[in-house]
Amino acid sequence: MDALIEKLKGQIIEQLNLAEVKPEEINPDSPLFGEGLGLDSIDALELIVLLEKHYGIKIEDPKDGKTIFQSVRTMAEYIKSQGKS
Amino acid sequence: MAKAYINGTGCISPQDSINSQWFFDPVTPPSGDYYNAKEPSYKEFIAPNLLRRMGRAIKMGVAGANLALQQAGATKVDAIITGTGLGCFEDSERFLLAMLNNNEQFLTPTSFIQSTHNTVGSQIALIMKCHDYNFTYVHRGFSFESTLQDALMLFSEGKESVLVGGIEEHTPNFVELNRRAHKFKTYDPAIPFWKSTTPGIQMSEGAAFFVLGKHKTERSMATIEGVQTLYKPKSSDVILKKLSAFLDSHGLSLAQIDVCLMGFSSDVNFDVHLKELLPEIEKETVAAHFKHLSGEYHTASAFALWTATKLIEKQELPEVLAISDRKPSQIRHVLIINQYLGINYSFTLVSKC
Numbered sequence: 001m002d003a004l005i006e007k008l009k010g011q012i013i014e015q016l017n018l019a020e021v022k023p024e025e026i027n028p029d030s031p032l033f034g035e036g037l038g039l040d041s042i043d044a045l046e047l048i049v050l051l052e053k054h055y056g057i058k059i060e061d062p063k064d065g066k067t068i069f070q071s072v073r074t075m076a077e078y079i080k081s082q083g084k085s
Numbered sequence: 086m087a088k089a090y091i092n093g094t095g096c097i098s099p100q101d102s103i104n105s106q107w108f109f110d111p112v113t114p115p116s117g118d119y120y121n122a123k124e125p126s127y128k129e130f131i132a133p134n135l136l137r138r139m140g141r142a143i144k145m146g147v148a149g150a151n152l153a154l155q156q157a158g159a160t161k162v163d164a165i166i167t168g169t170g171l172g173c174f175e176d177s178e179r180f181l182l183a184m185l186n187n188n189e190q191f192l193t194p195t196s197f198i199q200s201t202h203n204t205v206g207s208q209i210a211l212i213m214k215c216h217d218y219n220f221t222y223v224h225r226g227f228s229f230e231s232t233l234q235d236a237l238m239l240f241s242e243g244k245e246s247v248l249v250g251g252i253e254e255h256t257p258n259f260v261e262l263n264r265r266a267h268k269f270k271t272y273d274p275a276i277p278f279w280k281s282t283t284p285g286i287q288m289s290e291g292a293a294f295f296v297l298g299k300h301k302t303e304r305s306m307a308t309i310e311g312v313q314t315l316y317k318p319k320s321s322d323v324i325l326k327k328l329s330a331f332l333d334s335h336g337l338s339l340a341q342i343d344v345c346l347m348g349f350s351s352d353v354n355f356d357v358h359l360k361e362l363l364p365e366i367e368k369e370t371v372a373a374h375f376k377h378l379s380g381e382y383h384t385a386s387a388f389a390l391w392t393a394t395k396l397i398e399k400q401e402l403p404e405v406l407a408i409s410d411r412k413p414s415q416i417r418h419v420l421i422i423n424q425y426l427g428i429n430y431s432f433t434l435v436s437k438c
Contacts, residue, residue, distance in 0.1 A: 038134060045193070046195060052190075052191055053187070
């Protein structure tokens with residue numbers, strides 16, 4: 001799980017162009033939206049594309065995004081639960 | 086038509102034009118066949134959460150607008166008008182390349198949203214919380230001139246302040262393709278632009294913004310008296326006739342112009358009319374040029390307007406701009422005669438206020 005979390009941090013930084021953020025500065029349990037990284041709705045779309053592009057996971061119901069994208073850890077857990085890690 | 090007072094300027098170009106002392110320092114023309122803009126540290130102008138999504142055109146535009154607003158002491162304007170030939174090229178290319186590379190799948194929203202030509206004007210409006218008139222002209226070599234014409238019409242309709250700007254960015258792919266097509270040539274300081282006998286230009290990029298006002302303020306630096314565009318004039322005689330009529334409509338003759346800033350590009354094919362025009366201009370006034378400093382791009386006329394404003398503000402024609410040894414005794418009226426690829430010609434009359 002830890003390796004997947006670290007990999008995800010790098011992919012999020014690249015996809016969202018968070019040039020000022022270092023992977024070690026991202027707390028895997030901090031909220032991605034609002035607080036924490038302070039992401040917004042456009043970033044949510046970018047994260048959906050990230051999951052599809054890198055892990056072949058399609059989020060069919062946008063409501064699921066709220067749970068999946070709570071934190072880097074919830075993202076990693078979701079990827080693992082889909083057997084795609 | 087109303088005239089416009091220039092109350093603030095901000096210019097990002099291949100020169101150190103962001104530095105207000107630049108005009109006094111010795112100015113060195115850039116070298117090579119393509120000039121990249123000297124970009125500032127954008128963190129001083131744009132919040133980090135906005136910065137990460139912006140392409141270079143947007144960053145240059147927002148920073149240029151910010152500088153102009155700061156200089157004018159303005160926080161609000163009645164309209165924002167931008168002009169660009171190619172728009173947000175970097176994000177357009179990024180989006181299209183992602184389409185090609187990923188088989189039209191996994192397309193991300195950011196580069197698409199940021200790729201439209203009006204992104205610069207809309208980002209400025211969002212940052213300023215300006216919900217008024219917002220327009221972007223994409224008229225190739227007339228893009229910036231169109232912003233000025235629109236602003237002058239808005240003043241006639243009662244608007245009080247307008248932010249106008251010209252923005253251009255290029256990408257390494259664009260530069261490489263143009264190099265392969267032999268569109269560029271390396272700048273040779275030994276051959277003055279108006280004596281060039283070979284094709285090729287030094288292309289470039291940049292952004293210049295102006296806060297224009299209907300009324301004179303203590304910060305007013307110059308006035309824009311009028312702008313006229315000419316599409317593919319057949320000869321220099323046609324240009325001269327149109328120019329005389331343009332100046333006449335402002336109660337002036339060529340002899341009353343103190344400096345004529347000409348848009349020589351160093352391409353023998355594009356400069357043919359301006360070359361023929363030069364002796365006529367030099368008979369009556371002092372000729373100068375600017376594209377050896379700015380390079381050529383769709384909205385280089387915005388750099389020319391910024392230069393004209395500086396000439397009037399400083400009352401000095403730097404040697405690096407002069408075409409001959411003649412110096413104007415004073416600078417009341419500057420006439421810009423620009424051309425882009427020998428297709429789009431324009432006159433802009435700038436006066437002391």
